[in-house]
Every structure is written in C-alpha cells, then in structure tokens.
Amino acid sequence: MTMIQDLLPQIESELQRQIARLDEPRTRPFHEMLTYHMGWTGEGAGPEAQGKRIRPLLVLLTCAACNADWKAALPAAAAVELVHNFSLVHDDIQDNSGKRRGRDSVWVKWGMPQGINAGDALFVLSNQAILDLASNHPAEIVIKAAKILHNTCLDLTRGQYLDMSYEQRTDLTIEDYWPMVSAKTAALLAACCALGSLLSEVDEATQEAYRDFGHYLGLAFQVQDDLLGIWGDSTLTGKSAESDLVSRKKSLPVLFSLGKEGPFARRWAEGPVRPEEVTGLAEQLAAEGARLYTQETADQMTDLALQSLRIADPQGDAGEALFELANKLLNREG
Amino acid sequence: MTMIQDLLPQIESELQRQIARLDEPRTRPFHEMLTYHMGWTGEGAGPEAQGKRIRPLLVLLTCAACNADWKAALPAAAAVELVHNFSLVHDDIQDNSGKRRGRDSVWVKWGMPQGINAGDALFVLSNQAILDLASNHPAEIVIKAAKILHNTCLDLTRGQYLDMSYEQRTDLTIEDYWPMVSAKTAALLAACCALGSLLSEVDEATQEAYRDFGHYLGLAFQVQDDLLGIWGDSTLTGKSAESDLVSRKKSLPVLFSLGKEGPFARRWAEGPVRPEEVTGLAEQLAAEGARLYTQETADQMTDLALQSLRIADPQGDAGEALFELANKLLNREG
Numbered sequence: 057m058t059m060i061q062d063l064l065p066q067i068e069s070e071l072q073r074q075i076a077r078l079d080e081p082r083t084r085p086f087h088e089m090l091t092y093h094m095g096w097t098g099e100g101a102g103p104e105a106q107g108k109r110i111r112p113l114l115v116l117l118t119c120a121a122c123n124a125d126w127k128a129a130l131p132a133a134a135a136v137e138l139v140h141n142f143s144l145v146h147d148d149i150q151d152n153s154g155k156r157r158g159r160d161s162v163w164v165k166w167g168m169p170q171g172i173n174a175g176d177a178l179f180v181l182s183n184q185a186i187l188d189l190a191s192n193h194p195a196e197i198v199i200k201a202a203k204i205l206h207n208t209c210l211d212l213t214r215g216q217y218l219d220m221s222y223e224q225r226t227d228l229t230i231e232d233y234w235p236m237v238s239a240k241t242a243a244l245l246a247a248c249c250a251l252g253s254l255l256s257e258v259d260e261a262t263q264e265a266y267r268d269f270g271h272y273l274g275l276a277f278q279v280q281d282d283l284l285g286i287w288g289d290s291t292l293t294g295k296s297a298e299s300d301l302v303s304r305k306k307s308l309p310v311l312f313s314l315g316k317e318g319p320f321a322r323r324w325a326e327g328p329v330r331p332e333e334v335t336g337l338a339e340q341l342a343a344e345g346a347r348l349y350t351q352e353t354a355d356q357m358t359d360l361a362l363q364s365l366r367i368a369d370p371q372g373d374a375g376e377a378l379f380e381l382a383n384k385l386l387n388r389e390g
Numbered sequence: 391m392t393m394i395q396d397l398l399p400q401i402e403s404e405l406q407r408q409i410a411r412l413d414e415p416r417t418r419p420f421h422e423m424l425t426y427h428m429g430w431t432g433e434g435a436g437p438e439a440q441g442k443r444i445r446p447l448l449v450l451l452t453c454a455a456c457n458a459d460w461k462a463a464l465p466a467a468a469a470v471e472l473v474h475n476f477s478l479v480h481d482d483i484q485d486n487s488g489k490r491r492g493r494d495s496v497w498v499k500w501g502m503p504q505g506i507n508a509g510d511a512l513f514v515l516s517n518q519a520i521l522d523l524a525s526n527h528p529a530e531i532v533i534k535a536a537k538i539l540h541n542t543c544l545d546l547t548r549g550q551y552l553d554m555s556y557e558q559r560t561d562l563t564i565e566d567y568w569p570m571v572s573a574k575t576a577a578l579l580a581a582c583c584a585l586g587s588l589l590s591e592v593d594e595a596t597q598e599a600y601r602d603f604g605h606y607l608g609l610a611f612q613v614q615d616d617l618l619g620i621w622g623d624s625t626l627t628g629k630s631a632e633s634d635l636v637s638r639k640k641s642l643p644v645l646f647s648l649g650k651e652g653p654f655a656r657r658w659a660e661g662p663v664r665p666e667e668v669t670g671l672a673e674q675l676a677a678e679g680a681r682l683y684t685q686e687t688a689d690q691m692t693d694l695a696l697q698s699l700r701i702a703d704p705q706g707d708a709g710e711a712l713f714e715l716a717n718k719l720l721n722r723e724g
Contacts, residue, residue, distance in 0.1 A: 173554065
C-alpha cells in the first residue's frame, strides 16, 4: 500500500492547516482541544490516536484513480475527515462514552459544554475546508462539492436521530436497519467517493459508480462490524462486556431476531443483558438464523461494493489501492 | 414599519421551506423538534415563541436599501436565522438553561442527546440554505456568501469558547470583553449586513460600511443589554433573581469593576451573589463608575453604528426601516 503511505502525511498536514484557523493567542486552549481530539497533541498522541483516515483516503484515491491531480482535492479530503470527527465528538457526549481511540473523550477532559462547542468548531472547519477548493476548481464545481457535503451532514443527523430514537422502541425489525445505517455510516463514505470523482470531472455515470462503491462499502463495513460485535473473537472470549448485546446496540442480527419474535426477542424485551449471558445469547441468535443472515448480507454488500468499483474502472496505482483498501476494510478480523 | 411587516411572513415561509428538508415519514418527530424550537408548533407556539427575526430582517432590508431584489436574498436571510437558532439550541444545553422564549428548551423536551442533534441539524440546514442562493446569483458570489457565513460561525464558536472559559477565571478585565462579544454577538449581525450588501453587488466600500453598521449595532446592543441586566427596571425591582449579578455574567460593568480591584471585586471573588444583595451591589458598581462607563460605551457604539449606516447611505423605505430598526433595538426599555 505504498500510495496510501504517501497520502497519509499530506492528509495530516492539510488537516492541521485547516484546524490552524483557531490557532490564535486568545483561543489557543480551544485549538488544543481539537489537536488533542485529532490525535496530534496531549497524552497518548500518535498514529493510534489519529484513526485510519479512511474517508480522506477514499477522496484522494478516487481522484487519482480518475487520473486527476489528487493534491487539488486535499481540502475536500480534510472536509470529510473533519465532518467525521465532528460527529465523533458529539457522539461521545450523546452516548456518554468516556473513551475515544483509547484516550479520554474531549468532553471528559474539558467538560460537556466545551465538548459540544469543540464539535461545532470541527463542523465549521469542514465547511471552510470545502470552500478552499475554490483555489483549484471552478466555482460551479465547488458549489456542487459543498452541496454533497451538506446533504451528507443532514443524512448524518437523520441517522443519529434514528439511532437514538430506536433506543426507546420495542417494535423494530430489519426494515428499520437500512435507513439508519445508510444515513449514519454509508452516506459519508459515498460522499467521499462522489467528491473524489466530481473533482476529477469524469462523466456522471462514473461518478455514480464511485458513489455506489462508497455506499455499499459503508453498508458492508457496518454489517460486518455488527457481526463482529456479537461473534467476533474478542467479544465471545474475554471481552464479553464489550459485546453489542450488552450495549444493546440495535445491530442487524438483533433486529433480525427481534422480527422473529422468538426466544431471543423475549429475552431482549426483559431488559439489559449481563456479560455472563453473552455466549448463550449469541448461540440463541445464531440458532434463529441471525448469524447466517448477517454473514450473507455482509457478503452481498461486499459484492455490490466491488462490482460498483469495477464499473467505475479505477486506474493505475490508485485504482489498485482502492481495491486493497476495500478488501482490507471488509476482511478484517474481530 | 410597514416594510418590516411585509418581510416577516416571507422570512417565515422561507425558513419553513428550508426546514422541510427533514419533513419525511421516518424523521417526522425530528422535524417536529425543529418546528417546535422555531415557534411554529407545540405548546405555546406563535409570534412570541418565534423571536423577532432581527437577523434575516437585516439581510433583506440591507439588500433592498441597496436597490436590489430582496426576494433573491431570502435563502441568505434563512441561513443567518438558522445559524442563530442552532447556537441557541446548543447554548441552552451548555448553560443548562431550561427555558427559551418562555417555553421549555428543546433539550428539556427531548433530552440532551437529541437536543445536540437538533442543533446540529439547524446548523446543516443553514449551510444548505446559503447554497440555495445559486438559483439567483453567480457561483462566485454564492461562494463569497458561504465564506462570510462560515467565518461567522467560527467566530461564534470562538466567542462561545471565551464566554465559557471566563467562568473559571478570576483575572478578567474590560480588555477581555471585546473579543468575546465581538465574536459571540456582533459577528453575526455584521454578517447579516455584509450578506445583504454583497448580494446587491454594491461597491466594496459600501459593503464595508454596512458590515460596520452590523458590527457596531451588535456591540451597542450587547452593551445596553449588559446595562439593563443590572440596572434595568425589572432587574432592580422584583426580579432581582434575574440580575446578571446573580447569574455571574461577565458583563461590561462587572469586568470594568473587576479591573478596579475595589470593594465590588472583593465581594465578587467571595462567590455567588444572593438576590437580596443585588440592589446594594448594583449601587456599589455605580459608585465605582461602572454604570457611567457602560452607558457612555453604549452611546459610543450606537453613534458608530448610526454613523456607519449614514456612510452606507441606505435608500428608500428599506433605508428608513434600517434606521428605525436600529433605533428600536438600541432605545429599548429594561
């Protein structure tokens, strides 16, 4: 993955440049909240704390695979990563989650009010980043790019609304799964590929194929994440407290079995699952067909993703890197 | 104020149109959180719950006073009001404030996590609204308008950061006041006038004069608000619990006297002010010169605002309405 290794430092420095808008004497501690969250400063800073930067990589690789200059797309790459991180900062507050990439969440370190504001700032910075495309792209294209970004952000709030509202509901089925994960996970990955190809000014059919690739990649990734959240090696042995069954996540296998209204659904309705029940309940889910269904769905989404990517016909090293990235994301171990 | 009466229903319907992006079957209750906050639906809905729409009025009146078609500026008017309301929804969570315009805050009705998400959605909708200008304006102008909006939003997060960080600090003086209120209050009013004149494509000097008008109008408004928060009729008689002295707001008169390090500063350092102390402490502040200083500052900012407006030389009924609006905002009673 040599091309990816070349892109990562460029992504990091573009992100730093965007976030430096807050690097002024009076707001230096505010700037520090963001550089901490991005994994650059503070305790535990380093590559582990920075995340994989999948989204900006998708933007740049798509661009390069369309034979365009990926450097000119850097502001868009920064924008999608800033959006992703804005949503993480707010998510952690909404889920009362104290850890992010192994370190204290922003709100734990600086309090909830400053945490909300730090998330808001990341969001603003993403809007500013996307308009920086204007130095290398025609104004009409910049507006199209900004529209893609904003539509995606609205999808994120829709997905977040659905996810949170599902916590109170007891009448869910797999029908309720797709609108949530399409908006919460797949929309941003689709936007990355849509942006990369838009900025390359390839034909609309190709842009559509790249967008579909990102969309199905997001769905495949999410479904596989759901599978590992219950039957992954670490969630079955030793770390059962981290099982999605304990956190009551409305994942695909859970929604599948809730729709069956069998023993799993009856146990689920009784309330929180204790870590010592996890192994047995995972077996019950599998017996009701949830594991097979989830695995088949993951495979199906993976096929659709790779099929879309083949239609897009990505070129050169970047094209190879896109297939590698997809395979790496979708074949990971639990 | 007949022109203002004509504009208000148009502003309301443009806002409804923008927010309708969330009016879909699965997200209807989410859409309802926003229509509730905007004052259109739910208990206590009506003009009182909607606020005065000062910011969109400034956009449209500025535009009309530059002899341009204000209808083409409606998306920008909606955008600034959506930004304002996004900041209110998050402010209420950050300040733990349960009421907004006499009704329960969004987070009180739907919980903190959904409240954060509702604010985020208003923010996204403001970004989408500003790009709607593209149907009536050249792409380059739309990008300039979006940049003004985003720069202002970054200022809002800076101002919010400063405001919240001041709560912990004991070393503040009037030097610390201006960066906070410039970013938190004046920036958005300046942006309204900048947007209205930008979209009219008047010369840059005129745009600058309008921007200055909005900036000083915001400062004058804030300083007067600070004055009324301590010496307003209602805060001195009967409603002393609502005094800025009780809420420990770092307002201009308070910062003025903290810088003096006299009896007021010593009492302030001892901790929260009880409602029964409010009258005496307000007298002490006045004795230290804080009231006179604040009044003189308010007058000075008002003069600068009106002077900038005269330089901008607004035309026709809209021009008159701008002067009226400024006078109405700045001569209000406590």
